[in-house]
Amino acid sequence: MEEIIQQVVNGLDRGSAYALIALGLTLIFGTLGVVNFAHGALFMIGAFVAVLMSDVLGDIREIGSADDFFKLVQVVEDPTQTDFLGRPLAVETSYWVIWFGESFGNWLSDWAVPIAVLVSIPIMIFIGWAMERGLIRHFYHRPHADQILVTFGLAIVLGDLIRAMYGANPIQTPMPDALNGPVDLGVYLGYEASTITYSAWRIVYFFFSMFIIAGVFAFLQFTTFGMVVRAGMADRETVGLLGIDINRYFTMMFGLAAAVAGVAGVMFAPIQAPSYNLGMEYLVPCFVVVVVGGMGSLGGAVLAGFLLGIVQSFASLPTWKNNLVEWLGLDDSNLIANLIIGVDQIAIYLIAIIILLTRPRGLMGRKGVMED
Amino acid sequence: MSNNNVTRRGVLKSGTIAGAGLAVPTIFTASAARAYTNEPGAGSVKIGFNVPQTGPYAEEGLDELRAQELAVEHLNGMGDGGMLNTFSEKNLDGTGILGRKVEFVTGDTQTKSDVARASAQQMIEREGVIMVNGGSSSGVAVAVQALCQEAGIIFMAGLTHSNDTTGKDRKANGFRHFFNSxxxxxxxxxxxxxxxxxxxxxxxxxxxxxxxxxxxxxxxxxxxxxxxxxxxxxxxxxxxxxxxxxxxxxxxxxxxxxxxxxxxxxxxxxxxxxxxxxxxxxxxxxxxxxxxxxxxxxxxxxxxxxxxxxxxxxxNWNWQLEDAGTAAFTKSFGEKYGRPPSNAAHTCYVQTLLYADAVTRAGTFDPCGVAEALEDFEFDGMGNGPTTYRGADHQCFKDVLVVKGKENPSNQYDTLEIVEVTPRAQVEYAPDHPSFGGADATLGECNSGA
Known part of the structure; x- marks a missing residue:
């Protein structure tokens, strides 16, 4: 039972990352009709905003990170210590510590990632706006294949730009010390201490994504802006005939989607050390999430994100797979046994096939979307 | 009216004779060129560095490339000579290899077997490289090693740690300095x-x-x-x-x-x-x-x-070892690039020097002559203590390091500490060990491409 609870929590956590990225993808597709393959790159750029803020706030815990862009640290040669060639060692001290004292300076660098969430919002809105105005809008009336090609190309360019700046190695971007390590979830559920533990930061990530998802839905549901956008998603022409410049609203939605992907990336940085290909790793599963949820359906994207996260999590649990192989009396070298053991690597695609065979428009897809 | 006695038979006859006459020197030239694949001319020799320059192992590949460039510098008599000064063999004197200046071309494996093979193939066929070195993945190493075997080229593997490289997939033209699983x-x-x-x-x-x-x-x-x-x-x-x-x-x-x-x-x-x-x-x-x-x-x-x-x-190796070879290489590398070398960089540097030395001892670039010179070759002064390139499987045998993540690092490169230098005798095994393909594993015949 402990294993099952642990995997459910893991599935919710994994699903929250899928849901956040898929939500942004769906926002863009639902409003602008663009299949944006550069969305994963926005997630990756968000993660690098966390790296940037760690540098700016002088996080000298990043032992080994040689890619110190904008690192606000004072470097002083200390003759009492030597480097690998026996030369005086260059010792780094954060300027924030020098300016504001040790306790506040260290607090800033410790909380660099949460601070980066706030900083990333205007940066990502600007990047989203620039991307939409500079490139994407020229492809609104082009076939989806053209949109996929151009956005995929853009994703490669953005990835390579980051690689040129930060190198190809993943860069550790730690969470605040207070949130590092596990939380004993089991005691809240009546289990003995240390029976069910889970990473504190991942729990924070789950609640953070819930907050963002709820915020996006509330924004679309309860504001005039959101009402216009929803009307535009349903019938763009009629909204235009009412004298509303729907394109302006949709550009802002692109910025909002970029910000959602960006903050998701910032918060993900302590979980998976950011590297330039982070976006590509999440792009494919998130497209599966969007398709399973139903193209253009925000609720579907969130539902499918959590569903596939939980499926993926349970598919990785070896206990039931070993029991099944044993129950079927299969040998280790048997093809079926190997398929069962390795099902975690194809699980979300299998579920996608089953759902699309039974519900071709996905879980909550609407008629007429991408069916022309 | 012309008095032209040209006949069809006459034209064919004289054409055949002229053709044969013209072809004779070509046949001789071709025969000489095919003594072995990419036989170098008198002035220079070209080697190929096939490393991941993009993709997830790019940092490792770029570090290998730095070391390979340094090795070429040292072979050509530039810089401080690095490990040439500590290498137990003294055949390399900074005048290139067999009096030929060493040139190199680079390829990007992207850590993908098919891309790495295509890259190596281009180096061999278009650039005329005599040896291929580098790589950061066992999948890539096995694929490129097989290609070099077919092409008649020596492959000096880079970072590849799977048993298979010198186990079930071993090849007569392939050599591994790096240790294994x-x-x-x-x-x-x-x-x-x-x-x-x-x-x-x-x-x-x-x-x-x-x-x-x-x-x-x-x-x-x-x-x-x-x-x-x-x-x-x-x-x-x-x-x-x-x-x-x-x-x-x-x-x-x-x-x-x-x-x-x-x-x-x-x-x-x-x-x-x-x-x-x-x-x-x-x-x-x-x-x-x-x-x-x-x-x-x-x-x-x-x-x-x-x-x-x-x-x-x-x-396989760490820059913090205290022998003379390690110190010489770390100093050369550190002064040129401002950072200590990785063990991937070390293995590629050493492999390049070992190849050059083997060619010098063999007196030829012929891959089969070079392979013979490398087989059961014993050497020292390259950072790993006394080392043997075993002839039976082309695997280097030397001490292995057990390391631990450092508790209190003093700087960004001070990440690992050496816990133990495991003596070579403790990690040796028979060439027909079951984990290395058993009795069926064989190097096959050396291929010079002749």
Whole structure:
């Protein structure tokens, strides 16, 4: 039972990352009709905003990170210590510590990632706006294949730009010390201490994504802006005939989607050390999430994100797979046994096939979307 | 009216004779050129450095490339000579190889077997390289080694740690200086026993490709031999990114050691996520849970940051060793690039010098002559102590390092500390060992491309 609870929590956590990225993808597709393959790159750029803020706030815990862009640290040669060639060692001290004292300076660098969430919002809105105005809008009336090609190309360019700046190695971007390590979830559920533990930061990530998802839905549901956008998603022409410049609203939605992907990336940085290909790793599963949820359906994207996260999590649990192989009396070298053991690597695609065979428009897809 | 007595038969006859006459020197030239593949001219010789310059292992590939360029400089008499000054053989005098200036071309493997093969093929066919060196993956090494065998070129492998490279997939034209999974297992087991006792229960997470399989097998066999039990072995996709769904089942499995048979970015992520999940905070039946990473590299250690502190693993070489060869190479490399070399860089540098020396001793670039010079060659002064290139499988035998993530690093390169230098005798094995293809594994015939 402990294993099952642990995997459910893991599935919710994994699903929250899928849901956040898929939500942004769906926002863009639902409003602008663009299949944006550069969305994963926005997630990756968000993660690098966390790296940037760690540098700016002088996080000298990043032992080994040689890619110190904008690192606000004072470097002083200390003759009492030597480097690998026996030369005086260059010792780094954060300027924030020098300016504001040790306790506040260290607090800033410790909380660099949460601070980066706030900083990333205007940066990502600007990047989203620039991307939409500079490139994407020229492809609104082009076939989806053209949109996929151009956005995929853009994703490669953005990835390579980051690689040129930060190198190809993943860069550790730690969470605040207070949130590092596990939380004993089991005691809240009546289990003995240390029976069910889970990473504190991942729990924070789950609640953070819930907050963002709820915020996006509330924004679309309860504001005039959101009402216009929803009307535009349903019938763009009629909204235009009412004298509303729907394109302006949709550009802002692109910025909002970029910000959602960006903050998701910032918060993900302590979980998976950011590297330039982070976006590509999440792009494919998130497209599966969007398709399973139903193209253009925000609720579907969130539902499918959590569903596939939980499926993926349970598919990785070896206990039931070993029991099944044993129950079927299969040998280790048997093809079926190997398929069962390795099902975690194809699980979300299998579920996608089953759902699309039974519900071709996905879980909550609407008629007429991408069916022309 | 012309008096022209040209006949069809006459034209054919004289054409055949003229054609044969013209062809004779060409046949002779061709025959001379095909003495072996890409025989160099008198002025220079070209070698190919095939490393990942893009993709997940790019940092490692770029470090290899730095070392390879340094090796070429030293061979051509530039710089301070590096390990040429400490190498036990004194045949290389800074005048290139056999009096020919060394030139090089580079290729990008992208850590993909098909791309690496295409890149090596282009180097061989278009650039005329006489030897290919480098790489950061066993899948790539096995693929490029097979290509070099077919083409009649020597392959001096870079960072490849799978048993298969000099095991079931060994080739007469391929040579590996780097150590392998078996050696890691043999070196690590006694240190693990000392550190954690002989009653542990291990859970393996293993990268789903040939390097992962052989590493898991090696560590599992050697730890079980000293009394450990293997609770579970789980394959994980390469490049999974988020390994948490594989890590959470470890917590309630009853295991008290997690072995991460992962490399590169996968290791950085899985280790970080394991620590966040509380693996090292967990106590199982009164025993503190531990993590083991069988294969370390400096670049991985840098990527994993403080998460590696106190975690044991193995390495082929480390710049902190105190022998003269290591000091010479670290100084050359550090002064040129401002950073200490990785063990991938070291192996590529050494391989380039070993090739040049073998050519000099053989007196020819003919791959079969070079291979003969390398087989059972014994040398020293290259940072690993007395070393032998075993003739039976083209694997180097030397001491292996057991290292640990440093608890209190003083600077960004001070990430690992050497726990033990495992003597070579402890990691040796028979060429027909079952983990290396058994009695069926063979080098085959050397191919010079003639």
């Amino acid at each position: 078996y050696m890691s297992g043999a070196a690590l087991a006694p240190v693990l026993k000392n550190a954690y006792g002989d009653q542990r229960r291990a859970y393996h997470l293993t990268a789903d490709y040939n390097w992962g399989y052989t590493t898991q097998e090696a560590v599992q066999t050697s730890t079980e031999a000293m009394g450990w039990e293997t609770v579970e072995t789980v394959l994980t996709p390469v490049g999974a990114g988020d390994f948490n769904s594989y890590i959470t089942p470890v917590l309630n499995s009853g295991a008290d050691v997690l072995v991460l048979n992962h490399y590169g970015g996968d290791m950085v992520n899985s280790l970080t996520q394991a620590i966040q999940a509380g693996i090292r905070d967990r106590v199982v039946d009164g025993t503190q849970m531990e993590i083991v990473v069988p294969l370390y590299s400096e670049l991985m250690a840098a990527g994993a940051g403080q998460n590696i502190q106190g975690i044991l693993g193995s390495m």
